[in-house]
Amino acid sequence: MIPRPDPSQETLVLNMGPQHPSTHGVLRVVLRLDGEYVLEAHPVIGYGHRMHELMGEVRTSSGFYANVGRMDYGGALSFGHGHVLAVEKLAGIEVPPRAEYIRVITTEMNRIASHLLWFGAFLLDLGAFTPILYSFDDREFILDLLEHVTGARLTFSYHRIGGVARDLDDKFIEGTRVFLRRMRERLDVYDKLVTGNVIFRKRAEGVGVIDKDTVLKYGATGPVARGSGLAYDIRRVEPYSVYPDLEFEIPTATEGDSFARYRVRLAEIEQCLRIVEQALDRLPDGPVQAKVPKKVKLGPGDAYQAVEAARGELDYYLVGDGSDVPYRMKIRPPSFSNLSLLGEVCQGVLLSDLVTIMGSLDLVIPEIDR
Amino acid sequence: MSNALPPDLIRLVVSLAVVVGFAFANAAVLVLVERKVCGHIQRRPGPFEVGPHGLLQTAIDGLKLMGKQILVPDNADTKLFRLAPILSFVPPIAALIVVPFAKVLQVRDLDIGVLFILSLAAVNVLAILVAGWSSANKYSLFGAIRAVAQNVAYEIPLLLSLLVVVMWVGSFRMSDIVAAQDGFWFVFTPMGFVAFLIYFVTGLAETNRAPFDLPEAESELTAGFHTEYAGMGFGLFFLGEYTNMLLMAAIATTCFLGGWNGPWFLAVSGTGVVATLIQLCWFLVKVYGIILVMVWIRWTFPRVRFDQLLNFCWKVLIPISMANLVATAVVAKLVPLG
Amino acid sequence: MIRYFQEIFSGLWSLLVGMRLTARMAVAPTITTHYPFDTLEITPNFRGHIDLVINPKTARDKCIVCMMCQRACPSGCISLKGEKPEGAKKKVLTEYHLDFTKCSLCGNCVETCPVNALEYSRDYQLAGFSRHEFHFDLVDRFRQRAREQGLDPKVGDLTPPPPKPPKPAATETAPDASGSTDG
Numbered sequence: 001m002i003p004r005p006d007p008s009q010e011t012l013v014l015n016m017g018p019q020h021p022s023t024h025g026v027l028r029v030v031l032r033l034d035g036e037y038v039l040e041a042h043p044v045i046g047y048g049h050r051m052h053e054l055m056g057e058v059r060t061s062s063g064f065y066a067n068v069g070r071m072d073y074g075g076a077l078s079f080g081h082g083h084v085l086a087v088e089k090l091a092g093i094e095v096p097p098r099a100e101y102i103r104v105i106t107t108e109m110n111r112i113a114s115h116l117l118w119f120g121a122f123l124l125d126l127g128a129f130t131p132i133l134y135s136f137d138d139r140e141f142i143l144d145l146l147e148h149v150t151g152a153r154l155t156f157s158y159h160r161i162g163g164v165a166r167d168l169d170d171k172f173i174e175g176t177r178v179f180l181r182r183m184r185e186r187l188d189v190y191d192k193l194v195t196g197n198v199i200f201r202k203r204a205e206g207v208g209v210i211d212k213d214t215v216l217k218y219g220a221t222g223p224v225a226r227g228s229g230l231a232y233d234i235r236r237v238e239p240y241s242v243y244p245d246l247e248f249e250i251p252t253a254t255e256g257d258s259f260a261r262y263r264v265r266l267a268e269i270e271q272c273l274r275i276v277e278q279a280l281d282r283l284p285d286g287p288v289q290a291k292v293p294k295k296v297k298l299g300p301g302d303a304y305q306a307v308e309a310a311r312g313e314l315d316y317y318l319v320g321d322g323s324d325v326p327y328r329m330k331i332r333p334p335s336f337s338n339l340s341l342l343g344e345v346c347q348g349v350l351l352s353d354l355v356t357i358m359g360s361l362d363l364v365i366p367e368i369d370r
Numbered sequence: 371m372s373n374a375l376p377p378d379l380i381r382l383v384v385s386l387a388v389v390v391g392f393a394f395a396n397a398a399v400l401v402l403v404e405r406k407v408c409g410h411i412q413r414r415p416g417p418f419e420v421g422p423h424g425l426l427q428t429a430i431d432g433l434k435l436m437g438k439q440i441l442v443p444d445n446a447d448t449k450l451f452r453l454a455p456i457l458s459f460v461p462p463i464a465a466l467i468v469v470p471f472a473k474v475l476q477v478r479d480l481d482i483g484v485l486f487i488l489s490l491a492a493v494n495v496l497a498i499l500v501a502g503w504s505s506a507n508k509y510s511l512f513g514a515i516r517a518v519a520q521n522v523a524y525e526i527p528l529l530l531s532l533l534v535v536v537m538w539v540g541s542f543r544m545s546d547i548v549a550a551q552d553g554f555w556f557v558f559t560p561m562g563f564v565a566f567l568i569y570f571v572t573g574l575a576e577t578n579r580a581p582f583d584l585p586e587a588e589s590e591l592t593a594g595f596h597t598e599y600a601g602m603g604f605g606l607f608f609l610g611e612y613t614n615m616l617l618m619a620a621i622a623t624t625c626f627l628g629g630w631n632g633p634w635f636l637a638v639s640g641t642g643v644v645a646t647l648i649q650l651c652w653f654l655v656k657v658y659g660i661i662l663v664m665v666w667i668r669w670t671f672p673r674v675r676f677d678q679l680l681n682f683c684w685k686v687l688i689p690i691s692m693a694n695l696v697a698t699a700v701v702a703k704l705v706p707l708g
Numbered sequence: 709m710i711r712y713f714q715e716i717f718s719g720l721w722s723l724l725v726g727m728r729l730t731a732r733m734a735v736a737p738t739i740t741t742h743y744p745f746d747t748l749e750i751t752p753n754f755r756g757h758i759d760l761v762i763n764p765k766t767a768r769d770k771c772i773v774c775m776m777c778q779r780a781c782p783s784g785c786i787s788l789k790g791e792k793p794e795g796a797k798k799k800v801l802t803e804y805h806l807d808f809t810k811c812s813l814c815g816n817c818v819e820t821c822p823v824n825a826l827e828y829s830r831d832y833q834l835a836g837f838s839r840h841e842f843h844f845d846l847v848d849r850f851r852q853r854a855r856e857q858g859l860d861p862k863v864g865d866l867t868p869p870p871p872k873p874p875k876p877a878a879t880e881t882a883p884d885a886s887g888s889t890d891g
Contacts, residue, residue, distance in 0.1 A: 062780075066816075070812070155813070157813065193726050196726075197722050201722075
């Protein structure tokens with residue numbers, strides 16, 4: 001229930017959003033406050049609803065593909081990866097190994113970019129203005145590389161059914177190797193400026209503790225679950241693409257507070273660097289696009305594909321009836337579940353902590369609203 | 371030439387005009403400095419297009435603010451709403467009249483100089499309270515409540531740290547405090563150093579500067595107490611904030627850094643024009659040095675939380691400044707100054 | 709008691725570490741570009757809106773009016789018309805409209821074109837005062853771009869190379885693009 005003003009209680013109902021600096025888009029959170037203490041927090045979603053799932057049911061798969069990047073502007077390639085994998089599964093298309101490696105390299109680079117965006121935005125929520133510009137400096141490096149290979153900076157539209165749109169060239173590969181070295185040095189800057197900072201530690205440690213049960217109850221995934229000690233990563237538990245061939249760790253933390261989620265994401269950046277490095281070393285030769293019929297016939301039957309997006313588990317469920325337009329498309333975005341636990345976690349915290357917790361969940365609202 | 375106007379009155383009016391002009395010029399410079407320092411810390415040049423290296427940016431921004439419509443929200447208490455920016459802007463300017471910029475550059479050398487400044491600086495919290503209350507906006511109200519709790523709590527260590535100096539000198543008069551530091555600045559004594567640190571931290575909190583900018587806490591309260599202000603109403607708050615910063619830095623300079631005294635080997639204590647200019651330069655260098663550090667801090671750290679802010683005040687700053695005061699009392703008894 | 713002071717000092721130290729870092733950053737050179745005066749080199753792979761490919765030899769477009777791009781477009785933002793001059797074998801493009809307000813830059817039209825008659829524009833400074841400015845007439849743009857390259861544009865020219873003077877030809881109108889929304 002959305003909290004309503006109640007004259008019989010000495011409480012205040014505060015409508016935070018849909019236009020508020022720290023709701024990251026058009027999220028609205030209705031709060032019942034006692035002084036600065038939050039008694040109830042009720043997220044209201046749907047301001048950015050664009051019927052993406054329905055569009056998936058009226059457009060061909062290649063036509064719909066441009067939409068998926070619009071759902072998560074931070075990690076568009078993970079969303080694209082999931083979509084093409086699901087379609088390929090349903091249509092029975094074999095993807096050349098080089099294309100799969102390229103998909104993994106670009107997706108992991110995109111994941112780093114997404115975490116860097118989160119890093120800056122989270123610190124902005126805590127009132128530090130400078131870290132976002134440092135992280136955007138690194139993010140620009142990634143976006144320039146990805147723009148060079150995909151042609152766009154945010155909504156890449158890079159995957160094709162049965163492959164990718166353009167092969168990697170030497171400029172991208174060299175640039176990525178430069179980036180790998182640079183990013184490892186830059187992580188030290190982040191540590192000095194933010195991780196060790198006493199004000200940041202006091203703001204993040206012990207704030208917004210999410211225990212394992214809550215995570216399981218709400219189906220939270222990604223760094224939110226891993227920050228609470230659940231080593232749940234789709235790349236490990238339901239391996240897809242070429243991830244089984246690559247060596248990487250699933251960073252976890254047990255505290256479940258905002259600082260744990262922060263550490264998990266920074267550790268994930270390091271793991272992404274490892275994955276990209278290995279994938280570049282192993283990049284096989286060959287075509288990047290399989291032979292695909294003009295009309296990609298889906299089914300009849302259904303296909304389910306889970307991938308690990310930057311924010312957690314992303315699922316596509318497709319039902320095909322033999323035509324080139326899916327009969328049903330269901331998308332399970334990670335942020336929706338991660339947001340749902342806000343109400344439970346935010347009982348009795350301060351208003352400032354609510355902002356911290358929301359920031360640490362790394363919400364992308366268009367992905368929730370779809 | 372008739373003697374109708376007493377020369378003292380003329381002097382007062384001229385000095386007041388100069389002080390007000392200085393306050394405006396200071397705000398204009400500081401806005402630019404803040405944006406430039408912020409820019410360079412963030413690896414970008416800051417304002418760059420208006421004038422050479424963006425030097426005229428503030429003038430343009432001031433014009434823009436003046437050209438804007440002054441909006442008053444429907445449910446606002448109009449009179450209080452209009453009063454608040456003036457309340458925030460006038461007291462720090464008034465307090466500037468006791469600040470000794472050089473040996474002879476002081477409008478009024480009151481014998482309660484320090485107290486006069488502190489009492490006027492305390493009006494700032496009233497301005498924020500009035501602004502937040504009269505806006506009829508929940509975010510503004512939160513900002514106002516935070517400001518009151520914060521400023522009242524931080525005034526205690528502020529006074530205690532200044533009391534160290536007052537106790538040492540035995541006078542509230544600004545000129546006495548400066549004279550006592552001729553060649554021997556209080557910041558170089560252990561007690562003085564601790565008091566200076568405490569004063570600096572509380573000064574940040576009193577002027578609502580980051581990391582203690584809770585009353586306006588952008589990411590939590592949108593813009594806090596000045597959410598509803600537009601145009602020059604907001605501009606006056608801005609002016610007030612920067613004048614307050616100047617005032618805080620001026621007190622720190624006077625009480626801890628030797629005022630207009632240069633370092634030992636460069637000290638000039640005359641009253642001539644050249645000596646006055648040199649003294650003024652020393653004073654401004656110290657003041658703007660302190661302000662630069664305040665700006666530097668703002669663009670480095672995240673914001674503290676409200677309860678942590680008060681905890682820090684009551685559990686760290688007040689006990690330490692109390693102990694410092696007692697230590698000073700003991701030492702001052704044993705080693706009388708002058 | 710020792711812990712109390714330890715906490716204060718370690719906290720203070722962490723703040724100083726951060727301040728040293730920002731001070732070093734402040735004296736480091738800036739990394740931004742003064743945008744309207746300097747611009748970055750744009751990658752050749754940049755995917756802007758579509759444009760018609762200019763054949764530098766004939767100053768004509770390559771379009772054969774097969775309507776593949778129009779069919780491939782998921783947002784329905786392409787509409788084109790062609791005419792078949794009397795006696796000619798191929799159709800000649802006369803109108804090509806791109807409703808850029810609906811375009812999601814997916815690139816399906818370029819990839820589906822059998823004769824590679826479409827290319828990505830590298831024009832990224834797209835700002836306007838009204839949405840009507842984003843209904844591009846690509847034939848018009850073709851003429852402009854060809855003139856910039858010093859060519860005499862022959863797009864939509866119904867006099868084909870054969871010497872026979874053309875007679876009024878039957879117009880084939882493309883069905884209007886159905887409006888569909890895009891996020």
